[in-house]
Amino acid sequence: MNYKQTVFLPKTEFPMKAGLPRKEPEILKDWDELNIYQKLRDLRKGSEKYILHDGPPYANGNLHMGTALNKILKDIINRFQSMLGKDANYVPGWDCHGLPIEWKIEEQYRKRGKDKDSIPIVEFRKECRDFAKKWMDIQSQEFQRLGVCGDFFNPYTTMTYEAEASIANEMGKFLLNGSLYRGSKPVMWSVVEKTALAEAEIEYEDHKSITIYAKFPVKNSHLKELNDANIIIWTTTPWTIPGNRAVAYAKEIHYSLLHILKTEEGSIAKANQKIVIAKDLINSVLPDCKILEWNEILSIEGEKFLGTILSHPLGNFGYNHEVEMLPADFVTVDQGTGFVHIAPGHGEDDYILGKEHNIEVPETLNANGKLLDHLPLFGGMHVLRDNSKIADIMSEKDSLIGRGELIHSYPHSWRSKAPLVFRNTPQWFISMDKNELRNIALKEIEKTKFYPPAGKQRLFSMIENRPDWCLSRQRAWGIPIPVFINKKTGEPLRDKIVIDRIVDAFKKKGSDAWFETSSKDFLNPEYEAEDYNQVQDIADVWFDSGSTHAFVLEERSDLNSPANLYLEGSDQHRGWFHSSLLESVGSRGVAPFEGILTHGFVLDDKGRKMSKSLGNTVNPQDILRDYGADILRLWVAGSDYYEDLRIGPEIIKHHTDHYRRLRNTLRYLLGSLNGFNDKEKIECSQMPQLEKWLLHRVFEINNSIREKIEEYQFHSIYTEIHNFCTVELSSFYFDIRKDLLYCGDPLGMERRGCRTALDILFNYLSSWLAPILCFTAEEAWQSYVKNKEDSIHLKTIPESNRDWSNEDLSKKWKRIRYIRSLVLLEIEEARNKNIIKSSLQAVPKISMTETDKNLFDGVNAADIFITSDVSFILNDVDTPSVEIHIAEGNKCERCWKILPEVKEEEICNRCNDVIKRNFK
RNA sequence: AGGCGCGUAGCUCAGUUGGUUAGAGCGCACGACUGAUAAUCGUGAGGUCGGCAGUUCAAAUCUGCCCGUGCCUACCA
Numbered sequence A: 001m002n003y004k005q006t007v008f009l010p011k012t013e014f015p016m017k018a019g020l021p022r023k024e025p026e027i028l029k030d031w032d033e034l035n036i037y038q039k040l041r042d043l044r045k046g047s048e049k050y051i052l053h054d055g056p057p058y059a060n061g062n063l064h065m066g067t068a069l070n071k072i073l074k075d076i077i078n079r080f081q082s083m084l085g086k087d088a089n090y091v092p093g094w095d096c097h098g099l100p101i102e103w104k105i106e107e108q109y110r111k112r113g114k115d116k117d118s119i120p121i122v123e124f125r126k127e128c129r130d131f132a133k134k135w136m137d138i139q140s141q142e143f144q145r146l147g148v149c150g151d152f153f154n155p156y157t158t159m160t161y162e163a164e165a166s167i168a169n170e171m172g173k174f175l176l177n178g179s180l181y182r183g184s185k186p187v188m189w190s191v192v193e194k195t196a197l198a199e200a201e202i203e204y205e206d207h208k209s210i211t212i213y214a215k216f217p218v219k220n221s222h223l224k225e226l227n228d229a230n231i232i233i234w235t236t237t238p239w240t241i242p243g244n245r246a247v248a249y250a251k252e253i254h255y256s257l258l259h260i261l262k263t264e265e266g267s268i269a270k271a272n273q274k275i276v277i278a279k280d281l282i283n284s285v286l287p288d289c290k291i292l293e294w295n296e297i298l299s300i301e302g303e304k305f306l307g308t309i310l311s312h313p314l315g316n317f318g319y320n321h322e323v324e325m326l327p328a329d330f331v332t333v334d335q336g337t338g339f340v341h342i343a344p345g346h347g348e349d350d351y352i353l354g355k356e357h358n359i360e361v362p363e364t365l366n367a368n369g370k371l372l373d374h375l376p377l378f379g380g381m382h383v384l385r386d387n388s389k390i391a392d393i394m395s396e397k398d399s400l401i402g403r404g405e406l407i408h409s410y411p412h413s414w415r416s417k418a419p420l421v422f423r424n425t426p427q428w429f430i431s432m433d434k435n436e437l438r439n440i441a442l443k444e445i446e447k448t449k450f451y452p453p454a455g456k457q458r459l460f461s462m463i464e465n466r467p468d469w470c471l472s473r474q475r476a477w478g479i480p481i482p483v484f485i486n487k488k489t490g491e492p493l494r495d496k497i498v499i500d501r502i503v504d505a506f507k508k509k510g511s512d513a514w515f516e517t518s519s520k521d522f523l524n525p526e527y528e529a530e531d532y533n534q535v536q537d538i539a540d541v542w543f544d545s546g547s548t549h550a551f552v553l554e555e556r557s558d559l560n561s562p563a564n565l566y567l568e569g570s571d572q573h574r575g576w577f578h579s580s581l582l583e584s585v586g587s588r589g590v591a592p593f594e595g596i597l598t599h600g601f602v603l604d605d606k607g608r609k610m611s612k613s614l615g616n617t618v619n620p621q622d623i624l625r626d627y628g629a630d631i632l633r634l635w636v637a638g639s640d641y642y643e644d645l646r647i648g649p650e651i652i653k654h655h656t657d658h659y660r661r662l663r664n665t666l667r668y669l670l671g672s673l674n675g676f677n678d679k680e681k682i683e684c685s686q687m688p689q690l691e692k693w694l695l696h697r698v699f700e701i702n703n704s705i706r707e708k709i710e711e712y713q714f715h716s717i718y719t720e721i722h723n724f725c726t727v728e729l730s731s732f733y734f735d736i737r738k739d740l741l742y743c744g745d746p747l748g749m750e751r752r753g754c755r756t757a758l759d760i761l762f763n764y765l766s767s768w769l770a771p772i773l774c775f776t777a778e779e780a781w782q783s784y785v786k787n788k789e790d791s792i793h794l795k796t797i798p799e800s801n802r803d804w805s806n807e808d809l810s811k812k813w814k815r816i817r818y819i820r821s822l823v824l825l826e827i828e829e830a831r832n833k834n835i836i837k838s839s840l841q842a843v844p845k846i847s848m849t850e851t852d853k854n855l856f857d858g859v860n861a862a863d864i865f866i867t868s869d870v871s872f873i874l875n876d877v878d879t880p881s882v883e884i885h886i887a888e889g890n891k892c893e894r895c896w897k898i899l900p901e902v903k904e905e906e907i908c909n910r911c912n913d914v915i916k917r918n919f920k
Numbered sequence B: 001a002g003g004c005g006c007g008u009a010g011c012u013c014a015g016u017u018g019g020u021u022a023g024a025g026c027g028c029a030c031g032a033c034u035g036a037u038a039a040u041c042g043u044g045a046g047g048u049c050g051g052c053a054g055u056u057c058a059a060a061u062c063u064g065c066c067c068g069u070g071c072c073u074a075c076c077a
Helices: A020-032 A036-044 A065-083 A099-111 A119-146 A159-177 A225-229 A238-243 A279-288 A348-356 A387-396 A437-447 A454-465 A496-509 A519-521 A542-544 A547-554 A576-588 A620-626 A629-637 A649-674 A689-710 A714-743 A749-769 A774-785 A807-832 A850-854 A862-863 A909-919
Strands: A180-190 A204-218 A230-233 A244-249 A254-263 A274-278 A291-299 A310-311 A322-327 A340-342 A398-414 A419-431 A447-452 A484-486 A531-533 A565-569 A596-598 A603-604 A645-647 A842-850 A871-874 A881-886
Touching: A020 A119, A020 A620, A020 A774, A036 A204, A065 A596, A065 A603, A065 A629, A099 A119, A099 A565, A159 A496, A159 A531, A159 A542, A159 A547, A159 A576, A180 A348, A180 A645, A204 A225, A204 A238, A204 A387, A225 A291, A230 A238, A230 A340, A238 A387, A244 A348, A244 A454, A244 A881, A254 A596, A274 A279, A274 A629, A279 A398, A340 A862, A387 A398, A387 A850, A437 A454, A447 A454, A454 A596, A454 A603, A484 A519, A484 A645, A496 A519, A519 A531, A542 A547, A542 A576, A542 A842, A565 A576, A603 A774, A629 A645, A629 A714, A629 A774, A645 A649, A649 A714, A649 A774, A689 A714, A689 A749, A689 A807, A689 A842, A714 A749, A714 A862, A749 A774, A749 A909, A807 A862, A807 A881
Parallel strands: A230 A274, A244 A322, A447 A596, A565 A596, A603 A645, A842 A871
Antiparallel strands: A180 A419, A204 A230, A204 A310, A204 A398, A244 A340, A254 A274, A254 A291, A310 A322, A484 A531, A842 A881
16 A cells, blocks of 8 residues: 555645745735735824834935845834834835936036036926936835835925925024024035035045145245245145145244255256255155255244245235245145145135134135136136146246146045035035034934944044034035025025025925025015025035935824934935934934934955946846845845945855745745644643743744844844754754654644644744745745735734743753754764664664653653654763664554564554544 | 944854853755655864954953954045
8 A cells, every 4th residue: 555645744835946036026916906005004003103214315326235235124124113013104215306416417418418507497407306206216116126115105205395395494494593604615616517515425536636846935034044045835736826825834843944055957946045844854855856955054943933924936926915824733744845835715724724813715716617817827727727837837937946746536526526626615504513503413312322332433423523514505406595695784584484485485386486486575575685685505415315304204194203213324424314413403402313223335245345347246136136035135134234244146145045944944834734724723731842842932032033123133033043943943843743744643632732833833933034034924924824915914923922931841852952962973873884774763772860861751752863762771871872773673654663563564553543543 | 544343164143241172054075865855854074263462370352553344534735
């Protein structure tokens, strides 16, 4: 007789091979038809809210690995919170304004030979809007393909009319409370884009600069030796010379007055001149200037320069102002001459130093990067292109002693890649100190919980040290700064009535209203339009996204402020966390978040950053196509995202291997539970000890997972689940229970107990995995419930059942498993000696203490060791010893155990009974 | 250049306040099973804990320096 048909082998439609790239879209469609997002909202209505506020990605370009990581991480968190029963409503958002989009549109114009400035601004803005919309839609699809669950039907964006109005209203608050002020400051200026740039818009590239050594003749000094000498400065930006107003020295530096005796042929420097430079730099400056021989006339301490007045190098050619010598800390002898030329309109240090000494800040440059026409010798010259010409002219007028070239890293625009200059321009600022913005923000940081904790210090020191927030941009695509300036006083108009009118107009027509509506409509009847200038600056986009708490969290009835969590990459300490904190503190006095979680950056498998030139970029699209979103999600959950995350072929393979283990565990459970129903269930107290042990583990792991969710320790959850599936389920529990499941009596309490435990296990395991493997968990769940209305994602993680907790049992089974490992070792030994092949051919004879032996009371030891029988001998040795004997008897044709009772080609007594009860 | 991080087996990660021979899983090698089968089980080999120096009876763990690497800032005259 063929007994195979009487064996209850696992049976399930849940396939071993996942085929995720094909299967996942089908599951997405099912969710869509179910309208699962709305269903979940209805189900969780009234429950405690959990709000992870989405930091808006920028709406241009396809999904890359960093965004995929970010979105998946958010989704895992939201799903876990939801499975704890909370109402975790995720509203995705997009950042839509700003330079990068504007630049794309300008680029299109240039290709078509059109000039941006000839296009009406409202038309231009419309194109930017369409561009943002297009990419928003694409990204939305990409995010959903990752399995991200959220309100994609009604996301937020920074460019809806409501958002634009709300952001303008926020600026109004800063205007009204006096924090917003008009200042003048050298800012990083792109002469190509004709705008000031934010720190975030700057990148550093190598750049070749013309360098000059310029002479500042001493005009008046109490050191009489200096009176016919020249102070020498070195600069990489000859175009700043017209803007020079001072020369800085350091008090501690030792300087030398030198007499030039002989110079190389063709050198600019001439013999018989007296120059002053830092002593330490003699050996670098003089050869650089081709000076061959010199002698030192005098050694001068830096502090002696106090009060010295110089002439401008071109004092005889229209630059006849006096140049003061000023002490400054930032002067070093690392480079140059030990003197720094100060152009207060063209450098941060210069500006501050000038301000301290009441030095005027001259304007020498227009928006296009040309020196102003009225400037002698240089009017109309370009700051990037004409430095060589400027050096020529200075050389001609005998105001140099040397020139050269230097390749150094230099700030460039992140879009146009053009070098930037410092330019003094009127800008709008939010004061960090006027209304205690800095201090209150720092206090709010103290109250915020950071994951990882190091983020606190990072954000803190940034806020502590940052200068006032430069809010204005000379751009078109963004929200106008809604301010009018009184022509006579130069003061901004601070009146809530006017702000309200502007906000109201923005609500109806968007911020285009600023350009389309007459000033009168905003100002009348209280003010006369002729008395005011309308500000044409656009707000920094960081202000847009920094206001999301106002127009999303506060405005939407399904959300709240503050959010439980803001979560972004660690670069956002400088970005969104920063601007959100300042905006909220400045307008409300509190932070918009209770917690901040930062993740690291995605690197390649060797820990290098991804770049096109290295060719080590991994695209999420490729992973989705070849492996599926669940693999990517597993990668996220399995990585320590507090640090940088690596990804590459080997790492992906690693996670697909882990995925297979998890999937096969689900599959084995489903197969073993084939045909299981409520009638078969029994009470936990009726179960065999092994099942009680299993439920104890479920209890423990469930507690552990719940704790780890609160601390966002997902890779720890992942490891715990995976190890459980491998070590405790597959190689221990499942392996042991195969005999009972396949050959045991379906009506017997043992097998019913086992299947009851498996059923519980399946419910827990699917709920633990659902937030991570959202597709696979659903597929397995559907295979179990066979009801598409009943999604795993509508469930919660079951409560931990205290009744299952049994520490004594746990200890006892630890020891049993240890003894089992000794038995397995001996079986392996016997196998290597070709004494046996299958473990069912073995009968271990175990010598151990009585205490150890007692562990097996009420336990079928042969089952535990997966042998046909077992025998025990007592001794007093702590470590049990094992001998392997060969099982005597014949092999049962049904359960394959070798037992004395079995006759040739027959079956054992147990199998005989089972068949009688179930098949006849 | 400065600030904040990181560097433990081929891979992903554990290593509590410094305390035996540094752990887990995967992968790999070898073997078994052929009733979880492109599965499953067993055994085994892999690490000067980035490097050097120091504190200590004792360092993966504390200190300093260096190297590599990431984010941020400044790259200045």
